[in-house]
Amino acid sequence: MTATTGPGTLLVIAKEPVPGRVKTRLTPPYTPHEAAALAAAALTDTLLTVLRAPARRRVLVLDGAPGPWLPPGFDVVPQASGGLDERIAAAFEQCDDGPAFLVGMDTPQLAVDHLAEAGRGGCDAWFGPAADGGFWALGFTDPAQGGALVRGVPMSTDRTGALQRSRLTEAGLVVRDLPVLRDVDTAADAAEVAACCLPRSTFSAVLNSLAENAR
Template structure:
């Protein structure tokens, strides 16, 4: 019996994020930034990501949130809470909110994201999509069949410099055809923030927020 071809068509876009509360987000930015400033940068990065998602030609948009929504959340998203457990468990659970068709999950740490980076997701005939991060993690992960995430994400050690390689290996070893998206840099440190802001498109809230802090002498 031949394998079922992967699903094609517009994807569900999942954004997994944490409410930008001082002291709970972007703590590696402190110092040089205060907890309030780090949270302001996190909120700007999240807002940029969500507004980019609004421009993406997708079937459905879901914000998978740890916390409660604020004025930074624009209309056009279904809102669900993150599950419990480690990040691997929460990512796997996020895909469980997709009812059918391909799905792509992104984070809130790449405000330089543009829709052109994932235009082919869901339409190019692959089984999976993988966006590596410069620090060894990943900024995007997608499946033609989101149910595969339950097995292929759980158990992958997160937040290491080998996370991306291990996650991609899981996909390949499962026999999936993988489309690699461009490498992006996450915002984790102050140096990351400066480098990412320089790559952001015009009108970026993240770049404007960072520039305002620089002008204040941070």
């Protein structure tokens, strides 16, 4: 059954940007502290974009502790234990009634227009594929469905996105596909994503600063 939705819960699932714990594939060429600075910048841009989008509630699902990068306007809940599928599933299961839409911290080029597209009705789920074969966004008009439809999907593979989307359609959901975005995993990703960000984005500024310091 298709549903029409308005603004609901916007979720950001993220890890505290601690050196050595985040964006380890950026090292090398970046040091662990530089990789953490890029992670913090990506998270900052993501949170500020989510703040500008209409929503009834905004939630940061966090592994770690909040820092100065967290703006007002978010409820903070801890991530569940287990693999990424378990943590995403638990995030949806904690939502109130009404549509819920989840993004990660790896796409600082996220724009309000992407979130507005996700808020349109006429579907049961939203799916944002990532260029590396994963997904950058997932949403449900009924978040109570999310746990069963995410739990057990193998994460962090080049087939994760295809497998997750198949889960949705096999369950009979009408899926609205969102644009493909690139995650920041490697230095090459960081450079390409920065070129897609707003010129004054935090991510672009930090990346440019690191390039200047390396000269």
